[in-house]
Every structure is written in C-alpha cells, then in structure tokens.
Amino acid sequence: MPNMSLEKVKMPEQAPDIRNKNFDEVAIGYTEEMAIEEAQRCLNCKHKPCVNGCPVNVRIPEFIEKVAEGNFSEAYKVITTTNALPAVCGRVCPQESQCESKCVRGIKGEPVGIGRLERFVADWYMKNGKDEVVKPELNGKKVAVIGSGPSGLACAGDLAKLGYDVTIFEAIHTAGGVLVYGIPEFRLPKAIVQKEIDKLSEMGVKVMTNMVIGKVLSIDELVDDMGFDAVFIGSGAGLPSFMGIEGEALVGVYSANEYLTRINLMKAYLDEYDTPINKSKAIAIVGGGNVAMDAARCAKRLGAEVYIIYRRSEEEMPARLEEIHHAKEEGIKFKLLTNPIRILDDGNGKVAGIECLEMELGEPDASGRRSPVAKEDSNFVIDVDSVVMSIGTSPNPLIRRTTKGLETNRRGCLIVNEDTMQTTREGIYAGGDAVTGAATVILAMGAGKKGAESIHEYLKNK
Amino acid sequence: MFKIVTKRELNDAVTLMEIDAPFIAKKAKAGQFIIFRLDKLGERVPLTIADYDREKGTVTIIFQKVGLSTKMLAEMNEGDYISDFVGPLGMPTDYEDFKKVAVVGGGVGNAIAYPQAKALHNMGVEVDIIAGFRNKDIVILEDEMKKASTNLYITTDDGSYGEKGFVTDKLKSLIDAGNKYDAVIAIGPVPMMKFVSLTTKPYGIKTLVSLNPIMIDGTGMCGGCRVTVGGEIKFACVDGPDFDGHLVDFDELMNRNSIYRTCEAEASEHMCTMNRLGKELIK
Numbered sequence: 001m002p003n004m005s006l007e008k009v010k011m012p013e014q015a016p017d018i019r020n021k022n023f024d025e026v027a028i029g030y031t032e033e034m035a036i037e038e039a040q041r042c043l044n045c046k047h048k049p050c051v052n053g054c055p056v057n058v059r060i061p062e063f064i065e066k067v068a069e070g071n072f073s074e075a076y077k078v079i080t081t082t083n084a085l086p087a088v089c090g091r092v093c094p095q096e097s098q099c100e101s102k103c104v105r106g107i108k109g110e111p112v113g114i115g116r117l118e119r120f121v122a123d124w125y126m127k128n129g130k131d132e133v134v135k136p137e138l139n140g141k142k143v144a145v146i147g148s149g150p151s152g153l154a155c156a157g158d159l160a161k162l163g164y165d166v167t168i169f170e171a172i173h174t175a176g177g178v179l180v181y182g183i184p185e186f187r188l189p190k191a192i193v194q195k196e197i198d199k200l201s202e203m204g205v206k207v208m209t210n211m212v213i214g215k216v217l218s219i220d221e222l223v224d225d226m227g228f229d230a231v232f233i234g235s236g237a238g239l240p241s242f243m244g245i246e247g248e249a250l251v252g253v254y255s256a257n258e259y260l261t262r263i264n265l266m267k268a269y270l271d272e273y274d275t276p277i278n279k280s281k282a283i284a285i286v287g288g289g290n291v292a293m294d295a296a297r298c299a300k301r302l303g304a305e306v307y308i309i310y311r312r313s314e315e316e317m318p319a320r321l322e323e324i325h326h327a328k329e330e331g332i333k334f335k336l337l338t339n340p341i342r343i344l345d346d347g348n349g350k351v352a353g354i355e356c357l358e359m360e361l362g363e364p365d366a367s368g369r370r371s372p373v374a375k376e377d378s379n380f381v382i383d384v385d386s387v388v389m390s391i392g393t394s395p396n397p398l399i400r401r402t403t404k405g406l407e408t409n410r411r412g413c414l415i416v417n418e419d420t421m422q423t424t425r426e427g428i429y430a431g432g433d434a435v436t437g438a439a440t441v442i443l444a445m446g447a448g449k450k451g452a453e454s455i456h457e458y459l460k461n462k
Numbered sequence: 463m464f465k466i467v468t469k470r471e472l473n474d475a476v477t478l479m480e481i482d483a484p485f486i487a488k489k490a491k492a493g494q495f496i497i498f499r500l501d502k503l504g505e506r507v508p509l510t511i512a513d514y515d516r517e518k519g520t521v522t523i524i525f526q527k528v529g530l531s532t533k534m535l536a537e538m539n540e541g542d543y544i545s546d547f548v549g550p551l552g553m554p555t556d557y558e559d560f561k562k563v564a565v566v567g568g569g570v571g572n573a574i575a576y577p578q579a580k581a582l583h584n585m586g587v588e589v590d591i592i593a594g595f596r597n598k599d600i601v602i603l604e605d606e607m608k609k610a611s612t613n614l615y616i617t618t619d620d621g622s623y624g625e626k627g628f629v630t631d632k633l634k635s636l637i638d639a640g641n642k643y644d645a646v647i648a649i650g651p652v653p654m655m656k657f658v659s660l661t662t663k664p665y666g667i668k669t670l671v672s673l674n675p676i677m678i679d680g681t682g683m684c685g686g687c688r689v690t691v692g693g694e695i696k697f698a699c700v701d702g703p704d705f706d707g708h709l710v711d712f713d714e715l716m717n718r719n720s721i722y723r724t725c726e727a728e729a730s731e732h733m734c735t736m737n738r739l740g741k742e743l744i745k
Contacts, residue, residue: 171681173499173506173546181683210548212681216485238683242695249690249714251721258684266505266678274505274530275678276722349717396682398700 003040006109011116020300020330023185023269027091032070035120039068042112045104050114053102055446056083056154060099060114067117076125079118084157084200085150085445087126087192090119092183093442094320126195133202139163141459144228146213146399149177150441151432152234153200154448155455160203162456167228169211174265177236178441181265182257184294186301187323190264214398219406219428229462230427230455233414234448237395237433243286247343248389252278252351256287256295256390263298280304280386284354286340287390288317289438293324295388296332306332307382311339311359311372335382337361339374343387353381393438403428413437420454421447429455464498464547467520469540472602476526476570477536478512484519486511486549492581493555493672493704496521497680499546500534507531508677508699510574510649511550521549524573524602551680552703555670557581560644562588564636565611566629566658568650569595574672575649576603580610588612590636590643594629594654598622629654630661643667648707652716659707669707673698675715676722689715 012028013019019026030038042064050060059078066075079086095101095115103111143159145152148170156166174180179193201207213219213235222228240255242248259277262268266275281304285296288310296306308327310317313336317324328334337359346352358378361370395412407415407424414423414430421429431447433439468480486496495510507529513522527533535544555578563582567575572593583589591611595601597620608614616624617632625632633646645668648658655671662669675687675698682700689698692709696702 171548172679173548210546211485212548212551215550216489216548238681240683240685242685242688244695248695249688249711249718251717255685258678258686261678261684273503276505278721349714349720396700398682 002043003037005041008041008110008113008116009034009038011113016326016329016331019186020297023301025189026186026326029123030116030120032072032124035067035072035117035124036070038113039064039117041105042068043104049102049104050099050112053099055098055442056089056449058083058086058099058118063121064112064114064117067121072121072124073129075121076129079121082449083118083445084154085196086118087122088150088179088188088196089442089445090115090117090122091188092440094440096321098442123192126192133199135202135204136161136163138165138204141165141229142167142227143230143232143455143459144169144222144226145232145234146219147171147177147234147236147432147434148175148197148207149234149236149432149444150179151236151434151444151448151451152177152232153197154445155232155234155431155452156205156448157200157203158449158452159455160200160205162452164455164459165204167206167208169213169217170207170209171212172265173209175207175209177234181261182291182294184260184264184298186297187294212398214402219399219403223427229459230429232448232451232455233399233423233428233430233434234432234444234451235396235399235434236444237393237413237436237438239394239396239412240389241392241394242389243340243391245340245342247345247351250343250345250351251349252280252386253343254386254388256285256291256388257393259295259388260291260298263302269298269302277302278386280384282384283307283386283388284309284340284382284384285388285390286310287392288312288319289390289392290319290323292388292390293319293327295390296327297323297330299386299388300330300332304386307335307384308332309335309338309340309354309356309382311337312369313337313361316369337372339372340387341379344381351385351387353383354387355379355381393433395434395437399434411437420457421451422454422458427458463543463545466538466540466542466544467518469538472524472573473600475600476524476573476602478522478524478573479535480515480520480522481544481547482519483521483547483549486521486547487514487516487519490514490521490550491554492577494550494552495680495703496523496547496549497551497677498523498531498535498544498548500531500538501545504545505531506546506678506680508551508674508680510672510703511577512573513577513580521547524570526570548680551699553701555581555647555672555704557585557587558645560587562590562641562643564590564592564633564641564643564646566592566633566646566648566650567594568629568648568654569600570602571650571654572603572607575647576607576610578647578649579607583610583612590641591615592617592629592632592636594618594632594650595623596620628657630657633658634661637662637665637667645670646707647672652712652719655707655710656712659710659712663708670704671707671710673703673705673710673715675718689718
C-alpha cells in the first residue's frame with residue numbers, strides 16, 4: 001500500500017539564520033527511514049511520465065522501487081545506467097520543471113521528491129557502496145573532450161565505458177566547470193564533484209588542466225598532430241554580459257562569474273586562501289536566474305545586506321523555486337519590477353549606489369514573456385557599495401575564432417545537427433551551453449551523452 | 463606541476479625564472495602572458511612572457527616582488543615546482559609592417575618591453591629602446607637590451623645612471639630631433655604608459671601599450687580585467703593585453719587596479735616615481 005501523504009517527506013535543512021553565516025550545505029539530506037518513506041509515495045505508474053521529464057531518462061520508478069525496498073545499492077545501479085552524476089543532478093536540477101512536473105502524485109498534492117531520492121541514493125552509495133570500477137578494455141581509438149563541465153564529464157564517462165581512450169582538456173586549474181566555479185559549496189559541496197571526477201579517472205579518463213584550447217593547442221592540432229579520432233566541445237557559455245550602463249567600470253562592480261569564481265573556485269571567503277574579495281556592506285545583484293540567487297546568497301554569507309534587482313515579477317524569474325525560497329528565508333530583499341539605469345560614483349571611483357526605474361509588465365513578447373516597460377519619472381536610488389551583474393553569459397569566442405569551418409549562430413553558439421550533436425565539421429561534436437547558450441546542468445549532461453553516442457556511431461565503423 | 467629550471471636575481475626586487483612548460487614554449491609569441499598559481503591555496507597571477515626557448519621547452523618570466531604571491535615565488539629555488547602555469551594567453555602583438563619603432567620600458571616593464579624589442583629587431587626593424595629606471599641600482603637587462611636594439615637609451619629619475627629624467631623626456635627629444643617612428647610600444651606602470659601616450663598623441667604616432675589589469679581566469683570568463691578602449695568595454699585577457707594607447711581610459715584602469723589595495727597593504731613599500739607623478743596629476 002503506497003504512502004498516500006499529499007506532502008513530500010520534509011528535507012532536513014540548516015536553519016536560515018544559521019546557514020546564512022556559513023558555506024556548509026543548506027539541505028542536509030534524507031536519512032534511510034525518510035528515503036524509504038518518501039519512496040513509498042511513488043505509485044510505480046505503468047506509463048512512467050516522470051521518465052520523459054528527465055533529460056537523461058533516468059529509470060525513475062525502478063530506482064524508487066529499490067529505495068522503497070531498502071535496497072539502495074541496487075537503486076544506485078539503476079540510476080547510473082543513464083546518469084553519471086546523480087549526486088550533482090539530485091541537488092541542482094530544476095525538478096519542478098522536469099521529472100517532478102510530470103509526476104502523477106503532483107496532480108493532487110506534492111509530486112514525489114525524485115531529486116531528493118536520487119541525491120540520497122548517490123550520497124548513500126558514496127559512503128557505503130563498494131565501487132568496483134571496471135576499467136574497460138581500450139578499443140584503440142582516442143577522443144578529446146574540451147571542457148570539464150557537466151557535458152564534457154558526461155560525454156567522457158560514456159565514451160570511457162565504451163573503451164575509448166579519453167582525454168579531457170580543461171582551461172583552469174580544477175576540473176568541473178560551473179560545478180566548481182559557479183555553484184556554491186552550500187548548494188553543491190565540491191568534495192562531491194571531486195569524487196565524481198575521481199571516478200572517471202579510475203575508469204581511465206585523463207584530465208589535463210591548465211590547457212586553454214584555442215591558445216596552447218588548436219582543435220586541428222588535436223586531430224592532425226596528436227591523433228585524436230574525434231573531438232567533443234563542451235566549453236560552455238562563460239563569457240559574461242554587462243548592461244552597458246554608466247558606472248559599470250567603477251570599483252565594486254563585478255560580473256557574477258567573477259564574484260562566484262573568487263568565492264567558489266578561489267575560496268576568497270577563507271583566510272588561508274590568497275585570493276582577495278572585498279566585503280560589501282550592501283550589495284545589489286542584478287538578475288533573476290539561479291546565478292543571481294547564488295551570488296546573492298554568497299554575498300549574504302560574507303555579511304552584506306543583499307538586494308536582488310529584477311526587471312520582471314517573481315512569476316517570470318528563471319531561478320529554481322527552491323532557490324528563490326531559500327534566498328528569501330535567508331533574508332535577501334527582492335526588488336522586483338525594478339531596472340537599473342546607472343551606477344553612482346562616490347567621487348573616488350567606487351560604487352555609491354544604484355539608480356533604478358520602476359517597471360510594469362506590458363504585452364507578452366514573441367517568447368511569450370510579458371516584457372517590462374519603465375514607469376516615467378519613477379527613478380530611485382538603492383544605497384549599495386557593490387553591484388553584481390548577473391544578466392547572462394554567452395559562449396567564449398576562443399574556439400570558434402581559432403577553428404576553421406565551425407559555424408555559429410548570431411549569438412555565438414556552435415551550430416550542430418540536433419540528432420547527432422555533430423558540428424559543421426566531420427568528427428567534431430559539441431554540446432551543452434556552447435550550443436544552447438546558458439542552460440541547465442542536466443541538459444548539458446544529456447547533450448554530452450548524446451554526443452558520446454554519436455561519436456561511438458561515427459568511430460565504430462571507421 | 464611546473465619545474466623552475468633557472469632562477470636569477472636581476473636586482474633586489476626583480477627576479478627572472480625559466481619554467482619548464484613545453485606546450486607553452488612551443489606556442490608563445492611576444493605580447494602574450496601566462497597565469498601562475500603557486501599551490502592549492504594560491505591566487506592566480508598574470509605575468510607577461512619575457513622570453514621562451516622552443517627547443518628547451520622553457521618559458522621565462524621576470525617579476526617584481528610586489529605582493530604576496532610574487533614574494534613567495536621569489537623565495538622558491540631552482541628545482542622547485544609550482545602547481546599551475548597556464549598560457550600562452552592574450553593576443554600576440556601585431557607588428558604590422560613597421561620599419562622603425564621606439565620601445566619604451568619603465569622599471570620592471572623593461573623585462574616585458576625587451577622581448578618585444580628582440581622580436582622586432584630579429585625581423586630587421588630599426589629599434590630604439592628607451593629604458594627608464596628610478597636609479598642605478600635597479601637597472602636590469604642592459605646587455606640584453608643593447609643586443610636587441612639599434613640604439614639603447616637608459617634614463618634614471620635621479621641621474622645616477624644614463625641620462626637624468628623620464629622616458630617621456632627622452633622620447634620627445636628623439637621625436638623632435640627628427641626620428642620618424644612608425645610606432646611606439648610602451649610597457650611599464652600605468653601612469654608611465656599614459657604619459658607616453660599623451661607624449662605621442664600630438665605627433666600622431668601609433669602607440670601600443672600593454673595593459674596590466676587585475677585578472678583571475680585570464681580566459682575571458684569573468685571580465686575582472688575589463689578596460690574601456692575607444693569607449694567600448696574590452697577584456698584585456700582575450701582582446702589584449704595590447705591596445706592603442708590613444709584610446710585607452712588610463713584613469714579608469716588605475717582606479718580599477720586599486721580595488722584590493724587594502725588587502726595587499728603591506729606589499730606596496732615601493733611606489734615608482736611615475737606612479738606618484740601620475741597620481742598627483744590625476745587629482
């Protein structure tokens with residue numbers, strides 16, 4: 001008899017007033033008993049709508065059935081047949097718009113906590129599971145993966161399983177892409193990311209850090225001189241956008257990428273690390289996505305009074321519901337329907353405030369979102385000493401500029417055949433944000449997996 | 463891990479190191495830079511590539527002890543290893559088809575001006591080097607610069623070596639004496655590059671400067687190194703570090719470079735003369 005409770009088993013969390021002063025993980029995770037109880041809410045539907053909502057089609061009812069039986073080890077095996085990074089996805093996927101949005105239990109009451117269960121299983125296995133990593137026999141073919149973010153890791157993992165000799169080239173000094181420089185410790189502990197990467201290394205995947213492809217080696221050199229039979233580009237969309245308003249060059253204005261890189265990758269908030277970060281008294285984060293929520297919650301933990309400035313209303317915010325909810329609980333102030341027009345100078349080249357206009361929502365635009373329109377003479381100033389621009393990113397031009405024959409669209413995204421992920425050049429595949437522009441971890445992983453399949457298709461007969 | 467192959471103290475404050483980095487040595491060109499990180503607690507610090515040896519697989523860096531990381535690096539010895547060394551980053555200098563060039567270096571900036579002069583000299587370009595130093599004690603690379611130039615002019619602020627005065631004085635007198643330069647390449651402290659640009663502007667001489675904003679990743683991902691050039695935002699790490707000196711907003715760059723001054727307070731015992739002069743004039 002399933003557990004017919006309308007609500008998910010509550011996730012134990014650090015209290016808001018405690019967690020907004022530390023970088024430890026906010027959500028503590030289910031115990032075995034909680035996981036079994038939640039798993040019993042699954043009706044094990046025959047048509048499995050949840051699976052279609054998952055970009056990598058995790059066999060959801062099957063793994064949940066194993067959890068309900070208390071067989072966590074088997075549950076892990078079911079998940080990892082299609083998902084290489086369950087501890088990451090269970091934490092950072094926007095489940096409310098993916099698997100859980102399709103859950104039958106969500107029609108009346110809350111859907112099954114699929115993400116929480118996936119996370120529980122992955123964490124349980126990291127602690128208790130016996131990892132017999134089988135190093136597959138090499139098939140003699142070499143594949144280069146550019147970028148060690150979610151798409152590159154997923155692609156490398158799948159190819160290694162198939163016997164390819166895989167080398168990942170990463171530009172910075174630590175592998176993981178946005179998982180290490182972007183998403184903060186309190187949402188995704190870096191030790192977990194490292195464990196997932198270590199697992200790939202045990203499978204034989206080589207990771208070369210400090211290798212900026214397009215500078216130190218070109219894609220053509222990888223193929224012609226170093227003998228790689230195929231290349232997967234998973235270089236992401238890391239180039240930050242600025243608004244182009246007055247005052248963006250003042251001291252105290254950061255891109256979200258810079259702010260988060262200093263904090264997450266360089267650990268600027270810890271004394272023993274050398275990278276500095278200025279502690280703000282009051283800070284404005286401009287934007288409404290997950291990156292904006294991350295930057296805001298980091299700033300709060302560094303002791304600032306934090307404002308999120310977003311030009312539409314809460315309904316249109318692209319951030320995960322849970323992140324918005326967490327941010328509010330932690331004391332972050334939301335200035336909605338507000339658009340910055342100028343950053344003020346204190347006379348010494350530092351930020352003295354941000355001048356904004358009030359907005360109202362007009363007619364829906366082509367994308368279906370109601371576009372914000374400024375109210376006349378509604379100018380007002382928010383008193384801040386720092387500003388973080390979190391209004392989006394686009395793909396870095398380095399690879400497309402240095403590789404002949406790689407076509408891009410006008411936003412600088414690589415053009416691929418969507419069925420095969422092949423770029424406009426034979427043998428070169430791409431996926432993740434480098435193709436779609438800034439999107440989600442799980443979509444990038446899905447693209448990495450698809451890329452691996454196509455590379456296998458391409459190389460097995462070659 | 464990257465091995466320190468050679469270490470040489472050029473003066474009390476300036477150190478030269480050759481680092482074993484074959485991938486970078488194979489590709490490096492004048493005007494490009496590297497980023498190093500000492501260990502897992504370290505920060506990422508950019509340094510211009512001063513030289514490279516493609517056969518030996520080494521890259522030479524020359525740096526001044528100004529902050530925590532450069533002081534710690536200077537404490538290390540031949541045979542030691544640093545954790546990370548990435549490059550070559552940035553765009554190489556575009557030499558077009560110059561026939562005669564003045565390369566102007568300020569202080570430790572001469573270490574970076576020198577490979578530019580050498581590259582041009584090897585291309586058969588007539589190169590005048592104007593190398594400015596605070597005083598005799600900190601003069602570096604004199605022999606190397608002599609070999610890489612048609613004429614080498616050394617200036618010191620106090621006249622303790624070479625000619626007394628600033629590089630801008632010397633540059634102006636050379637231009638006024640009828641030297642027709644196709645370009646001036648200025649590398650040194652920001653105020654010095656600013657004043658060289660102001661010196662050449664009335665003459666309409668193309669002036670390239672090598673900017674040194676604060677950087678983290680050096681690959682175009684954070685925009686910490688953004689500078690305004692001709693009214694547009696540029697990222698020095700990918701669009702530069704060389705820019706047209708007549709278009710750069712130097713005051714903005716000086717302001718942005720002061721961001722972490724409080725964090726590195728104890729590190730600034732040395733402030734060069736041009737820097738002080740620049741500060742006074744900008745006020």
